[in-house]
Amino acid sequence: AKNDQDKQVYIVYMGALPARVDYMPMSHHTSILQEATGESSIESRLVRNYKRSFNGFAAWLTESERQILANTEDVVSVFPSKTLKLQ
């Protein structure tokens, strides 16, 4: 069984960017990640932000944190990052 403390990189996909001019994707990502992890400093968790053409982020998460995020409003899907290969 996987230890719940085992973290892996998950892609937290949030779909299209909201059209609102005041929308700040990075602060939104930070706040939902803080909420899911219960940690105020998420620098070590956040891997990357998707903020220019669509919305989302990648972060180191445990399985239970993944589940919390998957049930969060605004989050479309949370799935593990994997390694693809050159062809």
Added chain:
Amino acid sequence: TTASWDFVGLKKGKRAKRNPSIESDTIIGVMDSGINPLSDSFSDKGFGPPPKKWKGVCQGSKHFSCNNKVIGARNYTPRIKGVPHSAIDNMGHGSHTASTAAGNAVKDVSFYGLANGTARGGVPAARIAVYKVCDPCIKGCTTDGILSAFDDAIGDNVDLITISIGDDKGLPFHEDTIAIGAFHAMAKGILTVNAAGNSGPELSTVTSVAPWIFTVGASNTNRAFVTKAVLGDGKTVGRSVNSFDLKGTKYPVVYGKTASSNCDAASAAFCSPGCLDRKLVSGKIVLCDSVQNVEEAKYMGAVASIARSRRTDTALVFSFPVTALSGPAYDVVLSYINSTKNPIAAVLKSETIFNQKAPVIASYSSRGPNPIIPDILKPDITAPGTEIIAAYSPSVPPSIADTRHLKYSILSGTSMSCPHVAGVAAYIKTFHPRWSPSMIQSAIMTTAWPVNASTLMPEFASGAGHVNPLAAVHPGLVYEASKSDYIAFLCGLNYTGKNLRLISGESRTCTKAQSKSLPRNLNYPSMTAQVPATKPFKVTFRRTVTNVGTSNTTYKAKVVGSKLNVEVIPDEFSLKSKHEKKSFTVTVSGKGLGGGELVASSQLIWSDGFHFVRSPIVVYAAN
């Protein structure tokens, strides 16, 4: 590329019509292992400043300089202690694909004198934006990095994305980051060209499955590398890229199976690591039952190797003289050494020959049918991917355990065919800058050459056929599909609510009509249906074509090569103006597949006497 672009008809210089100013404003986004910025293929001699639309940056690292050819660079590979973090290509692969799509024309390129010619991209005047997502340190390319690369490439305003990357198998769209990124790219008018995969010839191995992605299989060109093995009693021909010249000297031959003192016969025959005895192989030519382990013979002091290969349609580069033989040819060598007391042989330097049978689909090229969406034919198209010489990274050896360093090297794979189609798509876009991704895809598919049916199920290997860039500039008619068409397609696949949003990125609900739409009715340039085996079937495809040719013209439908009953209604229409649309249905019926024939195909050709708009129709049995 010293032969491949000529082979597909995109000749150099003035022999192919070009639109230089628009080509110079075209930006190809390359998602790969980075680039060697010092290569002549990427020099900016003669280039002006980046196009005004460019919104990207050069963040390749302090050791990576962009120029007016390579206008942008970003790196998404993780930082690893002790490893320089930059967009520089540590694999050679990214330089290869980038130069194939859009590298400068560089004269006198060769692999130690082999394959000499001018290396060039499909659109040599275009600009390149580098998105490094793969690195040997991470043994591949992470999907979180790939998604970031799409996020940036779309925002940077590239015209086209080429990505020679894939999974081991086709994935549902909501788990497929390339499909998700490509969907957002398509919505912004950017076509994504993707490699089909290298898991052929087994069926249903294609890994790029979404209809908004242009999926490319691999073929060979009319230039092939052969490496002769001259036996004491005659000669046989093998395959490899062997630049080592042993001057025809014959050496004693020993079989790996009999050159081991510490392995069983089977392992030794394969020259498995640790099996060969140095005393028995040193200074000799070693026969190995697999090309996988020939380096072991080199480590043990062999001068050369003759190996059995499952894939003799592709010449590989080795770090010492090797020739790879088909099973029957290898058996001839085994028979010779078993019947001779002191067998000798020579492995000659490779030569290139004219391959009259080209193009033939590469055995490694992944095949359909589409494992995720049975009624969408994949791969879409085929292009040269075998034995392609293109830019490389001098810091990376051209093969395992190699000590050579090269600016240009030879690679094979659907990775190599993918940027050929990206180059063609960019070339088409220089003539039709406002064409949508689906229009470009359609133009390339419907003008493709039919590929010789050397395989059992050719459409599952080649898609619509072999890329034909000059014809693709004037397709006559195109099959268009917009973002809303793809959403209707997803609705028909029961992607609703959150799942639909996952792909499209938008909060939409499917209408009743959308939910009832069949995947095979997506306005795709090919027509495919999976039908129950052995039972009578009748399937209908609905299509709409847009006139991009001449006004006041009449098209007639013709169905060729059919063992199926195919009815096209209407089978003739007139078009008064450009951009006018006409809809038609294609009904295919039959008494049932089976009895050894599990697939049946034909071609629908719309023609006005000048244009020939060809679509494959493929019906195949479930399971």
